[in-house]
Amino acid sequence: MKKGYFGDFGGQFVPELLMPPLLELEEAMERILPSKEFQDELKSELTHFVGRPTALTFCPNLSAKLGVKLWLKREDLAHGGAHKVNNTIGQALLAKKLGKKRLLAETGAGQHGVASALAAARLGLECTIYMGATDVERQSLNVRRMRLFGAEVVPVESGTKTLKDAINAALRAWIAEQQTTHYCFGTAAGPHPFPLLVRELQAVISREARAQMLDQAGCLPDYVVACVGGGSNAIGAFNEFVPDAKVKLVGVEAAGSGKPGDWHSAPLSKEGSPGVLHGMRTQLIQTIEGQIQPSHSIAPGLDYPGVGPEHAAYQASGRATYVSVTDDVALDAFVDLSRHEGIMPALESSHALGWVIKNAASLEPGAHVVVCLSGRGDKDLDIVNDYLARKA
Amino acid sequence: MSNNILTKRIEAARAAGRLALIPFLPAGYPNKDRFWDEIDGLDASGADVIEIGMPFSDPVADGPVVEHASLKCLDVGVNLKWIISGLAARKGRYKAGLVLMGYLNPVLQYGLEAFARDAASAGVHGVILADVPHEEADVVRAAFDPHGLALIPLVGLNTTPSRMALYGNNAQGFAYFVSVLGTTGVRSQFDTGLPPQVREGLTHAKAAFPVPVALGFGLKHPDQLKDLAGLVDAAVFGSALIKHIDQGGDAKGFMKVWK
Numbered sequence: 001m002k003k004g005y006f007g008d009f010g011g012q013f014v015p016e017l018l019m020p021p022l023l024e025l026e027e028a029m030e031r032i033l034p035s036k037e038f039q040d041e042l043k044s045e046l047t048h049f050v051g052r053p054t055a056l057t058f059c060p061n062l063s064a065k066l067g068v069k070l071w072l073k074r075e076d077l078a079h080g081g082a083h084k085v086n087n088t089i090g091q092a093l094l095a096k097k098l099g100k101k102r103l104l105a106e107t108g109a110g111q112h113g114v115a116s117a118l119a120a121a122r123l124g125l126e127c128t129i130y131m132g133a134t135d136v137e138r139q140s141l142n143v144r145r146m147r148l149f150g151a152e153v154v155p156v157e158s159g160t161k162t163l164k165d166a167i168n169a170a171l172r173a174w175i176a177e178q179q180t181t182h183y184c185f186g187t188a189a190g191p192h193p194f195p196l197l198v199r200e201l202q203a204v205i206s207r208e209a210r211a212q213m214l215d216q217a218g219c220l221p222d223y224v225v226a227c228v229g230g231g232s233n234a235i236g237a238f239n240e241f242v243p244d245a246k247v248k249l250v251g252v253e254a255a256g257s258g259k260p261g262d263w264h265s266a267p268l269s270k271e272g273s274p275g276v277l278h279g280m281r282t283q284l285i286q287t288i289e290g291q292i293q294p295s296h297s298i299a300p301g302l303d304y305p306g307v308g309p310e311h312a313a314y315q316a317s318g319r320a321t322y323v324s325v326t327d328d329v330a331l332d333a334f335v336d337l338s339r340h341e342g343i344m345p346a347l348e349s350s351h352a353l354g355w356v357i358k359n360a361a362s363l364e365p366g367a368h369v370v371v372c373l374s375g376r377g378d379k380d381l382d383i384v385n386d387y388l389a390r391k392a
Numbered sequence: 393m394s395n396n397i398l399t400k401r402i403e404a405a406r407a408a409g410r411l412a413l414i415p416f417l418p419a420g421y422p423n424k425d426r427f428w429d430e431i432d433g434l435d436a437s438g439a440d441v442i443e444i445g446m447p448f449s450d451p452v453a454d455g456p457v458v459e460h461a462s463l464k465c466l467d468v469g470v471n472l473k474w475i476i477s478g479l480a481a482r483k484g485r486y487k488a489g490l491v492l493m494g495y496l497n498p499v500l501q502y503g504l505e506a507f508a509r510d511a512a513s514a515g516v517h518g519v520i521l522a523d524v525p526h527e528e529a530d531v532v533r534a535a536f537d538p539h540g541l542a543l544i545p546l547v548g549l550n551t552t553p554s555r556m557a558l559y560g561n562n563a564q565g566f567a568y569f570v571s572v573l574g575t576t577g578v579r580s581q582f583d584t585g586l587p588p589q590v591r592e593g594l595t596h597a598k599a600a601f602p603v604p605v606a607l608g609f610g611l612k613h614p615d616q617l618k619d620l621a622g623l624v625d626a627a628v629f630g631s632a633l634i635k636h637i638d639q640g641g642d643a644k645g646f647m648k649v650w651k
Contacts, residue, residue, distance in 0.1 A: 003527070013496060013523045015453045017548045017573060019555070158459055164450060171452045176574045178550070276497045276523065277450060289471045290501030291449040 004192025007316055009309035012191045014279045018171065021178040024098065026193040032097050033200065045089045046204065049122060050079045052086075056212035056370070061340040066360035071221065072343065072373040073209045075233060082346065082375030083205060083233045084115035088184055090201035092119040095182035102126040104177065105184040106170040108135055108163030109300030110142025111375060112186030117149035119184075127151035128181075130169040132162040139300065141379065160294050163304055167278050187230025188308040191279025195235075195308050202236025209370055210240045217368055225250045226372035227351040228322065229265060229302035231311045233374035238320060249320035251311060252355045254297030258326035263296035267307050268315050268322035282309045298327035298383060299347035301375070329354035331387045334377060346375035347383065396542045397517045398489040398565035401440045402604040402626050411617055413438060413650055414606055415643070416493065416630035418445035418461045419478075420470035422637050428478065433643035435486045438651050441566075442486070443520070443628065444479075446472060446494030453495075453522035455574070457631040472502045480514035491544065491565075493520040496532075504535035511541060518542035518565040526558045533562065549573050549593045556600035566604040566626065569597050574609070586619040594623045614650045 004010050012022060032038050046052040054077045059070040075083035088105075095103060103120045105127070107113030113129040120127035129146055133155040136143055146153050159165035167190070174183040188198040206224070213221050224241050226234035228251040241247040253266035264270055264285070272283035277292055285293045285305040295305040314320035330347055333354035338344045345353055352371050356363075363369065377384070405412035415434050420427050434442050447462040447470055454462065479490065492511060499507050499521065511519065519541060524532055526545075533543050542565030547556055550573060559567065571590050590607075597605045607620060608628030617627055629650070636646045 012525060012527050014525060015522050016525045016546055016551055016555075016559075017453075017570060019525050019527070020550045020552070158456070159449065159463070168450055168452050172455075172574070175453075176572075178573070273501075275500060276495075278452075279523070284497075286497070286501070288501060290498035291466060292497075 006195070006310040006313035008274070009280065009282050009312040010192055010195060011281050012279060013276045013281065014171070014191045015175065017175045018191070021174065021183070022191055022193065025197070028094060028098055029193050029197050032094060038093065038097065041093055042090055045093065046086070050085050050089060051077060052204065053208045054078055056209055056216060057343070058216070059341045062336065065340070066357060067365050068356070068360050068363050069217070069366060069368045070356065071213070071217070071368065071370045073205060073237060073370055075205060075372060075374045076343070076345065076349070076376035080115045080118055081378065082111050082115065083202060083236065084112045084186065085119065086204055086236065087186070087198050087201045087232060088112070088115040088119040089122070091182065091184045091197070092123045092125060095125060095184070096123055098182060100125070100180060100182040102128065102177070102181045103184045104128045104130070104170055104173055104181050105186060106130050106163065106166040107186065108132070108166065108303055109379070110135065110139040110146065111301055113151070113153070114142050114145045114149070116184050117146040117151035120151065121149045128173070129153045130156050130166045130173065132156050132160070132166045134161040135163070135166070135300070164278070164292065171278070187232040188235040188310060189230040189278065189280060189282070189306060195280070195310055198232050199235045199239060199310065202232050203239040205233065205236035205372060206238060206240035209237065213368070213370065219368065220244055220247055221370040222364065222367040223248045223250060223369040224372070225252060225352045225356055225369060227252050227299070227302060227348045227374060228268070228307060228311060229254070229304045229348065230306070231308035233372050235308060235310055237372035238314070242319060249314070250355065251320055251322045252352045253322060253324040254299055254302040254351055255324035255326045256296045263294050264324070265295040265297040265302045265304055266324040267305065268311060269324040277306050280309045282306050282312045299330060299351060301346070301348040302351065323355055325351050325354045325358060329358055331384060333357050334380070334384055335388070343373070344377035345373050346377045347380040349374045350377070396540070396565045398441055398491065398542060399603055401489040402566055402606070405440050406604070406625055411620060411624070412440035412604070412606070412626035413647070414441045414443055414626050414628040415439050415633050415647070416443040416445060416628060417633060418447060418458065418465050419475045420447070420465035420468060421461050421634065424468060424470065428482070430637070430643040434647060435488045437644045437647035439488045439647065440626065441489040441491055443491045443493045443630070444475060446475060446492050446498060448495040448498055451495060455631065457634050461634050472498055472507065476510050476514045479516060483515040486515070489517045490515055491518045491520060492516055493522070495523050496521050504532065508535045508539045508541050512539035516541065518544045520544045520546060520568060522546060526555065529562070544568055546570060547597060549589055551593070553596050553600065556596055560600035560602065563601050563603045566606050567597060567601040568628065569594060569605050569607050569624070570609045571607055572610050586616070591623060598623070
């Protein structure tokens with residue numbers, strides 16, 4: 001297979017000016033990442049800074065209600081409140097080994113921005129975060145967190161002023177600052193080697209979950225379910241289960257409002273088509289003329305018109321199935337898990353959970369279902385309270 | 393040596409003892425009607441090659457001036473069909489060589505083969521795709537070659553001699569050398585003359601490419617061209633032309649200063 005490809009998807013569609021830092025990173029990934037020294041340092045950071053391993057929690061109350069055995073892989077318990085730190089702490093370590101002084105990162109909702117900023121602070125790196133001007137406004141809490149960790153937050157005024165434009169701005173900045181700066185890409189997408197690098201760093205989710213299932217349940221799960229925006233928590237939750245052919249892998253995209261004509265964030269399960277954006281060939285929400293369309297989801301972390309190339313490849317090969325649920329299904333799941341299990345999931349993770357709750361009756365009775373609870377929901381309280389007030 | 397018309401136009405300028413001039417204008421700028429007048433103006437006032445920008449929603453290699461202009465064109469419905477059919481209707485009218493510049497995705501959605509066929513038959517001689525590096529170029533070149541459409545490589549200050557050679561082996565038309573590690577747009581760093589690393593990079597490029605080398609990104613004043621004599625065969629200006637038009641000027645007036 002061609003370098004950097006997963007089936008027909010992936011590649012390195014970037015200006016030549018970005019090839020030298022990508023080749024440098026690729027070389028570092030092959031040489032430094034597997035080394036014992038790096039792996040020992042990473043393990044130490046994951047244990048003592050991130051708080052791994054995260055728990056695998058059985059949900060007795062929802063399980064009784066749904067007729068399946070529901071397990072949660074608790075990435076909400078990782079430092080920063082989401083799985084994002086698994087990636088940023090690894091990339092920050094790698095950046096230090098490469099002699100880089102600074103991290104730059106894009107962020108949509110701000111979770112990856114926060115995770116990058118705290119990893120940079122921990123390892124003594126400078127940090128610049130590119131964030132769409134619209135997102136800067138609607139995610140002011142995360143902007144304040146990033147600034148507290150010492151990061152510079154640059155509002156991006158171009159295009160739709162959201163995540164995709166923040167990625168454009170970060171790629172542009174990287175062209176100019178590649179000698180001193182590492183681009184800490186936030187999801188398992190973008191040009192090679194990012195999809196591979198981010199997967200390797202997030203695979204800790206399924207490495208732990210697989211061992212925990214064998215230990216706590218005495219068997220492998222029947223389903224592993226994760227939400228998919230760019231797809232980093234999902235690729236991390238799937239990776240170690242891929243060779244276990246009997247484990248069904250389900251990626252849940254955001255269908256938005258579900259009303260005809262409204263934007264969504266589901267290029268795999270709704271009207272996506274293959275194209276090239278942000279350095280990769282993947283499934284995209286685009287016009288027939290190849291212009292990228294805006295996306296929408298109530299979960300800001302899923303709000304992206306593309307998806308990581310390995311997911312596009314898993315869909316094509318049939319190894320994973322991709323579905324979508326609407327904003328309302330996710331919001332109801334948010335409330336259900338809080339009320340029945342005392343755990344408040346992020347709205348992103350609530351999509352995965354919502355799919356299970358909605359479809360539990362059609363799953364095999366008693367099936368073991370692991371949901372990747374990619375983050376905690378404190379950040380979403382305002383949105384959820386508005387929803388409950390509307391419903392009342 | 394490439395037989396491409398772009399090569400010949402630039403060679404002809406060199407034979408006449410001058411740098412070839414390559415203005416860039418986003419298709420449909422400043423508006424759909426005036427765009428074609430400006431292209432006529434560029435051609436009539438001595439452009440050797442004209443680059444027409446194909447707008448894309450996510451132009452990562454472009455600075456704010458070109459991005460803003462391109463998005464404005466997208467908003468009024470400029471697309472590849474409009475560009476290619478407009479050129480087809482004017483085929484044979486231009487002395488200058490014609491290049492389309494943009495990003496891969498709109499071309500992919502048009503269909504690589506169909507695009508190569510239609511663009512070539514509309515009189516286009518070459519295409520620059522800013523997000524297609526050497527690693528991804530084979531498929532594109534395979535579609536372009538049968539129609540004699542050149543895929544023009546884009547290299548820069550951080551392109552090593554060995555990577556330069558990869559591009560040199562396949563180059564057609566001319567090579568585009570990006571003068572700064574950054575996006576399109578004028579740079580004040582050139583006010584005091586050509587930085588030594590640009591001089592060095594151009595020397596590598598001249599050695600690696602069997603086709604002429606054009607310098608682009610950051611040029612804003614004709615005085616800068618004097619420094620380039622002997623180092624480079626052509627100069628590209630985009631943002632400077634857009635700004636000139638934004639300030640009420642036209643292509644002819646712009647070219648007068650540079651000629």
